[in-house]
Amino acid sequence: MSAKYRAIEVSKPGVFTEVNRPLQDPGPNQVRIRVEACGVCHTDSLLVDGALPNLAYPRVPGHEVIGRIDAVGANVTTRAVGQRVGVGICGGWDDTCLACLRGDFVNCSNGVLTGIMIDGGYAEVMMIEARATVTIPDGLQAVKAAPILCAGVTTFNALRNAGLRAGALVAIQGVGGLGHLGIQYARRMGFRTIAAGLGPESEKLAKELGAHEYIDSGAEDAGAKLRALGGADAILATAPSGKAMSDLVKGLAVRGKLLVIGLAPDPLEVDTGSLVFGMHSISGSTTGSVQDEQETVAFSLLEKVEPMIEVMPLSKAREAYDRMMAAKARFRMVLVTENGNQRAGQAN
Numbered sequence: 001m002s003a004k005y006r007a008i009e010v011s012k013p014g015v016f017t018e019v020n021r022p023l024q025d026p027g028p029n030q031v032r033i034r035v036e037a038c039g040v041c042h043t044d045s046l047l048v049d050g051a052l053p054n055l056a057y058p059r060v061p062g063h064e065v066i067g068r069i070d071a072v073g074a075n076v077t078t079r080a081v082g083q084r085v086g087v088g089i090c091g092g093w094d095d096t097c098l099a100c101l102r103g104d105f106v107n108c109s110n111g112v113l114t115g116i117m118i119d120g121g122y123a124e125v126m127m128i129e130a131r132a133t134v135t136i137p138d139g140l141q142a143v144k145a146a147p148i149l150c151a152g153v154t155t156f157n158a159l160r161n162a163g164l165r166a167g168a169l170v171a172i173q174g175v176g177g178l179g180h181l182g183i184q185y186a187r188r189m190g191f192r193t194i195a196a197g198l199g200p201e202s203e204k205l206a207k208e209l210g211a212h213e214y215i216d217s218g219a220e221d222a223g224a225k226l227r228a229l230g231g232a233d234a235i236l237a238t239a240p241s242g243k244a245m246s247d248l249v250k251g252l253a254v255r256g257k258l259l260v261i262g263l264a265p266d267p268l269e270v271d272t273g274s275l276v277f278g279m280h281s282i283s284g285s286t287t288g289s290v291q292d293e294q295e296t297v298a299f300s301l302l303e304k305v306e307p308m309i310e311v312m313p314l315s316k317a318r319e320a321y322d323r324m325m326a327a328k329a330r331f332r333m334v335l336v337t338e339n340g341n342q343r344a345g346q347a348n
Ligand SMILES: [Zn+2]
Pocket: 041, 042, 043, 044, 063, 089, 150, 151
């Protein structure tokens, strides 16, 4: 193995630089991963745009990472060399804040975001605390498993934590990076699944993914249509438009919930009466803990939920990122390393 590895750094906001870094041994509690694939996510823009305070550069982006452990540091007892693992955005937590003490690690007030606060997976090698890794079963292809660790867990968790019962009417707003996974999860969780997309061209795909019905939000009022269908017990709002999300509130059933997981530039605007009457609620949901990631991987394998992806080599990270930011990806961009390419012909 080479004593150096290639990585794509954001050297300063807006600038991607390909570099050769010296291979180092993992520190205590860490594992070293030979990266095979890494998804490109809109959240990477926090680093690329310098959107959080006190970010340090250069930094390697990427928080949808799949690879194999090739070295373990001192004190690591739960992971071993050769093990296939993944890393999501939860790169660390402090175990001491109130959220952590309650086991709510995803809301840690000192949470460490992979690929934003520490180096991530746009690289041939990455280092991470062993406890922040999930195991990846052999049945999942690396490029298909990567997006499950962020887009997957985000949609899966929002739906499974919404207090829904089998047969509930669940609408998925948006047939995109999050929505195309949300449709699959909702259907396989046993919900009556309605996809609301923009334009007639998404209908066929939405139904192939598992939607029972499709609403073209461009041609009809999706909220009114949902109400006509009996009202949604939950609407998973993924499209980046506060206005479009707000318009859906009228489509909620009694005690229905608007589950917001997409980030939009404009605010939600909802009149108070439409929350009070019918006891509707609006709530946000973010990714998930490492255990949530593990359970999302397991469910995805069990129920054959797969992201639709476009694959590019690591060296084209900038191109992949730009394509994702321009909303041209169908539907998740995934970078592969040479190591990933070598494994591409294998079952795993
Ligand atoms: Zn992400």
